[in-house]
Amino acid sequence: MLKEVYCPDCGGNGVLVGPIPDSVFFAGRTVEKPLKGGRLYRCSLCTLGFRWPRLDKKQLDDLYKQGDENTWSSAPTARTDWQIGRDLLKDLLSRGMSILDVGCFDGGFLEPLVDLYACNGIEIYSLAAKRAAKKGVTIIGSDFADVSGSFDCITAFDVIEHIEISRAFSR
Numbered sequence: 001m002l003k004e005v006y007c008p009d010c011g012g013n014g015v016l017v018g019p020i021p022d023s024v025f026f027a028g029r030t031v032e033k034p035l036k037g038g039r040l041y042r043c044s045l046c047t048l049g050f051r052w053p054r055l056d057k058k059q060l061d062d063l064y065k066q067g068d069e070n071t072w073s074s075a076p077t078a079r080t081d082w083q084i085g086r087d088l089l090k091d092l093l094s095r096g097m098s099i100l101d102v103g104c105f106d107g108g109f110l111e112p113l114v115d116l117y118a119c120n121g122i123e124i125y126s127l128a129a130k131r132a133a134k135k136g137v138t139i140i141g142s143d144f145a146d147v148s149g150s151f152d153c154i155t156a157f158d159v160i161e162h163i164e165i166s167r168a169f170s171r
Contacts, residue, residue, distance in 0.1 A: 005039075005041055005052045007041075007043035007045065007046060007048055007050065008048075008050055008054070009043065009046055009048050009050075010043060010045050010046045010048070011045075012043040012044050012045030012046060013043070013044045013045075014041030014042070014043060014044070014050070014052065015041060015042050015043070015044050016039055016040075016041055017039075017040040017041060017042050017049070018039070018040055019037060019038075019039055019040070020037040020038045020039060020040050020051055021037045022034045022035060022036055022037045023035045023037065026063050026066075029066065031063070031066075035055075035063075036053075038051050038052055038053050038054075039051065039052055061124060061143075064124045064125055065124060065125060065126070079108075079109075079157075081157060082108070082109045082157065085109065085155060085157070086109070086112060086113060089113065089117070089153060089155075090116070092153070093116075093117060093152055093153060095116055095117070096116075096117065096118065097117055097118070097152035097153070098117065098118040098119075098120065098150075098151045098152045098153070099113065099117050099118070099119050099120065099151060099152065099153045099154070099155060100120045100121070100122070100140070100147070100151040100153070100154045100155070101119070101120070101121045101122075101137070101154075101155045101156070101157075102121075102122050102144070102154065102155070102156040102159050103122065103123065103124075103156055103157070103158065103159035104121030104122065104123050104129075104132050104137060104139075105123055105125065105128045105132065106128045106131040106132050106135070107119075107121060107131065107132030107133075107134075107135040107136070107137040109155065109157060110132070110135070110136075110137050111135045111136070111137075114135065114136035114137065115136075118138070119136060119137045119138065120137065120138045120139075120140050120151065121137045121138070121139050121140070122139070122140060122141050122142065122143065122144070122146060122147065123139060123142060124142045124143065126142070129142065
């Protein structure tokens with residue numbers, strides 16, 4: 001019998017969707033020892049999909065820091081979601097305003113915006129952060145804990161699913 005699992009966002013009951021197999025891959029590379037799989041759940045209240053058990057923040061940080069340099073690279077025009085985001089920012093922000101992209105990887109989302117806005121990023125993977133900086137993105141740190149000050153807009157693509165307790169950001 002499985003123990004009850006609760007949503008990491010709202011605390012609702014997790015409904016089992018199915019098993020997640022062990023994996024020898026993470027962040028574009030083969031890991032030394034397989035990562036334990038787990039189970040995929042969907043929250044009965046907010047419908048968030050989540051895995052259980054989850055790796056803790058230190059385990060995830062260590063794995064991401066070992067990632068392959070090209071794993072999440074995308075051409076600035078390759079992702080429709082990025083183009084929609086850029087178009088929205090151009091409609092909402094005045095020239096010179098500031099943007100913080102959380103998990104900016106190599107700066108692909110911000111690159112087309114660096115001449116219009118003060119583009120800042122947070123990126124855990126140091127090689128990707130260096131590539132973003134070469135594209136004109138000011139890297140302010142590698143973790144949420146490094147953020148200080150204020151920004152006119154904060155973006156995050158492919159990040160929320162990695163946050164240990166996402167409800168902390170809605171308070």
